Amino acid sequence: MHVVLVLDHAHINGGQAKVALDSALGLSARGHAVTVFAAVGPVDPRLEAAGIRVVCLGQDDIESTKNKLAFAVQAIWNRKASEALADELRRYDPADTLVHVHAFAKSLSPSIGRPIQASGLPCLYTMHEFFLVCPNGGFYDYPAKAICHRTPMSLSCLGTNCDARSYPRKLLRVVRHVGLDHVARLPALFRHVITISELQERVIAPLLPEATVFHRVDNPISVAKAPARSGPPGDFLFVGRISTEKGAPIFAEAARRAGVRPVFVGDGPSAAELKARYPESVMLGWKNAEQVKALMREARALVFPSIWYEGQPLTVYEALAVGCPVIVSDACAGREAVEDGENGFWFRSGDPAALAAHLSRLTDDALADRLSRQAHERYWADPLSVDAHLDRLEEIYERVVREAVGSRRSLAGEQLRRSLPSLHPETPPRALR
Template sequence: MKILLVHNYYQQPGGEDVVFRAEATLLRDAGHDVEEYTVSNMEIGQQGKAGVAARTVWNAAAARTLNRMVRSGQHDIVHFHNTFPLLSPAVYGAARAAGAATVQTLHNYRIVCASALLFRDGHVCESCLGRLPVPAVRHRCYRDSVGASATVAAMQVAHRVLGTYRRDVDAYVALTEFARDKFIQGGLPATRLHVKPNFIDPDPGAGPGGGGYALFVGRLTEEKGVQTLLDAWRRIGTALPLKVLGSGPLVGDVEQAAGSVPGVTYLGQRGREEVMALAARAECLIFPSRWYEGFPMTIVESLAVGLPVIASRIGAMEQLIQDGVNGMHFEPGNADDLVRAVQSFLAGDRPRMRNAARETFVKHYTSAENLRQLMYIYGQARKAGGATE
């Protein structure tokens, strides 16, 4: 199969970039003819605010380029990972007009939420879900800017009115059933919404555990539940030492806690190899996120090494983690309930949970299983687009 993968890289590398590269490798290793078309947000400074705003809504140049690529390459599938902000939804129709079936992976909620998080002012927000995104502009939901938020809202409304999202994308890939339900509420066609999680390759294998510490890995931001984490560890302390990895706006709070709360250590930003080594020896991962999340690679990496996950009971985490089986749940934003969950974990059958965590990965998140699911979705996209198998 001839496949064109399309991605708009962010200025700060993230999980979407990792998945884009991983799927490209997966498809090539399976014998498919894979080409890539990418742009980077590093180019934004060269274009000016007005130019970027216009291209966010409709980038005719990118659409023409993609149309030529597909016609020339005779691609069967064009798989989009991110089109925001430099490509715009105009590229969907361009690819389809050139004869390819189109697939869009929904890594975040941008298509229905200006912030992409469904989170505002410290709590989950669905004010724009299935409605005109006026609240997004009023609350400056994108980059704390009325103008920038209005641009995202204009993109969403324009392509809803034009029918782009319903007509020009043959298959959407939601990362969880929970996310699929939210996108349906937001107006995407249920018949074209498929669920396929992310994966890890190569398989790191089960870790030994026994390190005697809990682990937090992620952006140090409000929506990631960092304050909940620190508040809980002021009570847990050395009963289960905590290692914190990551960077972000709340780094000062974490550094202060590391200097004053017994058992808390801040290790800063570390490379993936070191993160995986720490995860392999940890007792559990703490995942206190206060927003719905997409599909956290940190959780999948933890399950891969057999690391149980203590996660907030919200959004994707409620489906990825089974309470008392491969981890524990606690109420999001509730430090007292996080303390309870950690204490229950310490008193429970931890070897059994480690085995269950590893079994979850083997059953759902290997490269072989992911390829099988991806091929099925490509087949459905080609049927929706009128192509033959």
Template sequence: MSKLLNINNYHYPRGGSDVVYFRHAEIFGEMGWNNAYFSMHHPKNVQSEWSQYFVDELELGHQYALWKKVLMAGKVVYSFEAQRKLNKLLDQFQPDVAHLHCIYHHLSPAILPVLKARGIPVVMTAHDLKLACPAYLMLNKTGICEKCSDGNVLNVIKHKCIKGSTLASAIVGAEAWVNQQLNTWHDNLDAVVVPSKFYIEKFVQWGMPRERFHYVPNFVEAGLFEPTYQVGDYFLYFGRLSWEKGVPTLIRAAAKAGVKLKLAGTGPEDAQLKQLAADLGADAEFLGFCAGEKLHNLIKGARAVVLPSEWYENAPMSVLESFALGKTVIGADIGGIPELLRADSTGWSFPSADVDALAARIEEVSAMPDAKLNDMGRQARQLVEQEFSKQRYMEGVRDVYARLGVH
């Protein structure tokens, strides 16, 4: 029986990458693999027999004494605690492969040399751009940022790329510099699974070896989604309410096009966005956080879903889930979004941050015959079933493992 060590900062479904961490382990468990987990203690954690090896909780945003924050900052840069506890886990569980998800800031890249020293193949899923960008999003308050592509991580501090904070940015900058000097990522990472082709090209542009990256698209289990191909009279956005998601652009475009807009989600700019909609006289309804059946019903009732992002999205699940529910998507031509869309088949793209172009696209879809949108919804569902299935994900990852001699 093959043995898989799953590693992630959080051991509860906090966000999309954490859900992938659990589903990945479940898929290989279903195939007969033996799973172990390495993570961080947290009050919301799912119970695990491996929790005795988890590192102490570390959240710099919490209120701690100054000395404790200094200690935590050191762990962000390079965690010796994570190294010690991982070594203890490895004394009990000798995996055939370790698969990492999000590990920075909490577990830290310090765990990679531990795995390498034991001869364990190390695979990581790139849920974001951290391998290239110290701030992991190639984004700051000025917009898209690639200033660190020359290797000068001082830009992180200069531009306060982490939450607009000099201190937080300095800590992350130090983390990037230390691991840059130690070649932590380069010397200890055997393969990287990437859900979007765009991210692979971006990593290569930043000087990383193309052969280390492997395209394995995200998946949805279509059988869990009951599609509706009839279309409604509103356009829908669901996700975080923040500027980098392009929500202000969407509100302006919807007001210009004179269409009904529904927004499901919360975020730091909730109040400002509501005021913007009121000032423009937009027919916009803010629904707050929605999930599960409530969100699915909103998607199924829409005319189309809009994803107006203004940052380098990876391979957003919102597109695939909309397709699974029989809905087309209007998406910004940025990051990995365009590669998920098939023009006039499953959706349309528009130039990111272009209000007039988005308004024109919304007007076009608003005037389109229902029968045309119904047919496109069926094509979207078919695309998910064929190209973004759990089977394809499993085969893709197994192929990566096999290249490292793990079967």
């Protein structure tokens, strides 16, 4: 099979790109021909080394652009990406090629829908976030610091400034969503949608066409199996972007109430303010993957207090894999990995008092040790391995391609039937007499 992976970035700049590029490498290693089509470089050198064809347009995203106005036009409808993708897809045979879209909202834009539809190639979409159905991509009202339950593109939605930066940027995203829905018609194009959590499917299903077929595929976790922590449990740990929607202020306040020291790994817009308000907080900044795993392995628990939905937060699974219990907000999909009271705890989203109660409970070393062992054993009983991820992808790819081939044959048969002269049962055509 030939798989064309479409995403914004040709290098790992976050969870979306990591999943897409790791799957590209895995699929190539299994003998599939793989093409990566992306807007933003640089290109991950592992792709070329694996013999993977890469088409990278060398464009900007919102972080790298120096011309905000030009990028606004690109974000709404990236004509260059549409034309380049059309040229690329003409190379492939619909009988054995599939287009898998991972990301478009940071640079490629909804314009990719037109060439995918014109190509006739079977396609599917992985819902890493919510841009396919929500203009701001997160069902989160940033100024209100709360999950948004408005119907996307309703009058209530259009009149609400939910953007993290400004209302004009919200309106730009609304214009892009009009193009997504009514010009590119992405929700109808992607009949097959991969989701990464039960919560995610529950949120988006009412907003997509009834004919949409959902497939659950867990993201792979890159953690080597090793023994769980053997020494005394350490600090409570937060890993990620230090921001309001990630619940960082809730953790800092809860830790103060529980009389424990909060440790933050990462950085973000709330970091300086939190350090000023909670000087007892330890701010370690960003660490590399191996350093983060080492910190998790020694921690008493990972605290994941996110107050928005999330998709499938990899940090939660990475913590469990190294034997670190997780205290997780009940509003986010991370709760699906945690059995309350067994390998961690749930707490009421946005409630520092509820979180503080669990932090206090876990100051008991014996309880922390028990949850640590359970976290390690439960994760490795059914690990989210790269092989399991690829097995599931191949199963779905085969189904999508088989369905597309069957549909083309049915259509061809119907067209042939209509093209033949109508046959009267008592008057066979001359050629048949």
